[in-house]
Amino acid sequence: MTTAARLPRPTRRPPARTVLVTTVAWALAALFLLPYLEMLVTAARPAGQLRDNAYLPSHFDLSAFTKVWTDTTLGQNLTNSLLIAAGATLLVLVVALPAAYYTARVSFRGRKAFLLLVLVTQMFQPTALQVGLYREFSTLNLLDTxxxxxxxxxxxxxxFAIWILSAYIGSIPIELEEAAMIDGNNRIGALFRVTLPLALPGVVTAVIFTFISAWNEFIMGLTLTNTPDRQPLTVGINNMIGAYSVQWNYVFAASLxxxxxxxxxxATIERHVVSGLTAGSVK
Structure with a gap:
């Protein structure tokens, strides 16, 4: 009995399907990480070895990560992008939350037409509207800001934010708000004390997609601004590509x-993204 109790338990091998899925997942992760590794290697190359055929340089030089801050407008461009992305995200939330709440809670005439119109606006690409946007903002004297x-x-x-938030708020039972109003809250109080905390995953989804979209935007930044220290980071990195020479180590260092x-x-709020994207998919 004692000898049998001391025998190690036989280890169970994972199913072949699990091993295959795990292997494919790691292979895909490595495939997506390779461009970033190439960027890091290129940024760490000495200036004299940028055109060498060898994948790895003879030695690594990280001076590009410090010089890119002093030799270019990267610092100001980074600040501009943070202000643009944060400001656009805040403005979207201020406008989208009331619109999404109203469309989710009130069955007004033309509701479907309104939501369809909101969806149609997603078909318009910034590139196709640059001339009109330039003329409009020029009239308002807002260019290059x-x-x-x-x-x-x-x-x-x-x-996009209205659609996400409307679907998520619509999935929250209205009885919860009614109970809060019976307890003495008005509709605004019920919205902020009950609905918004429950709709947090949807709000986070709208925040992260709006922030990333504004952070990565290039065409409008290139068209509507022309002063280097007023341009976003995407345009600032593009400015490092000259007509006759390209400082690739600076370009890749700034891209990283x-x-x-x-x-x-x-990484901070990703746990809310999946639940926000699936909002309204199950009734």
């Missing part, structure tokens, strides 16, 4: 810096 990019990015992300805020944001 951070404000113009905040407004433009918010406008192009508003429809541009990835960090998005990774930090997504």
């Amino acid at each position: 951070v404000t113009v990019l905040v407004i433009a990015n918010a406008a192009f992300n508003l429809a 810096v541009a990835i960090v805020p998005v990774i930090v944001l997504f």
Whole structure:
């Protein structure tokens, strides 16, 4: 009995399907990470070895990560992108939350037409509207400012936020708000004390998609601004590509810096994204 009790338990091998799925997942992860590894290697190459055929340089030189801050407008461009992305996200939430709440809770005449119109606006691409946007903002004397990019990015992300928030708020039982109003809250109080806390995954989804979209936007930043220290980070990185020479180590170092805020944001709130995207899919 004692000898049998001391015998190690036989280990169960994972099913072949699990091993296959895990292997494919790791292979896909490595495939997606390879471009970032290439960017890191290129950024760490000495300037004299940028055109060498060898994958790895003879030695690594990280000076590009420090010089890119002093030799270019990267610092100001990074600040501009943070202001643009944060401002556009805040503006989208301020406008989308009341619109989504009203469409989710009130069955008004033309509700379906309104939601269809919101969806149709997603078909318009910023590239196709640049001439009209340029003339409009020129009339308003807003060109070459951070404000113009905040407004433009918010406008192009508003429809998606309304759809996500409307679906999520619609999945929250209205009886919870009615119970809060019986307890003495008005509709605004019920919204902020009951609905919004329950709708947090949907709000987070709208926040992260709006922030990433505004952070990665390039065409409007290139068209609506022309002063280097007023342009977003995407345009600032593009400015490092000259007509006769390209400082690839600077380009890749700045590109790696541009990835960090998005990774930090997504890692912080990613647990809410899946539930927000599936909002309204189950009734």
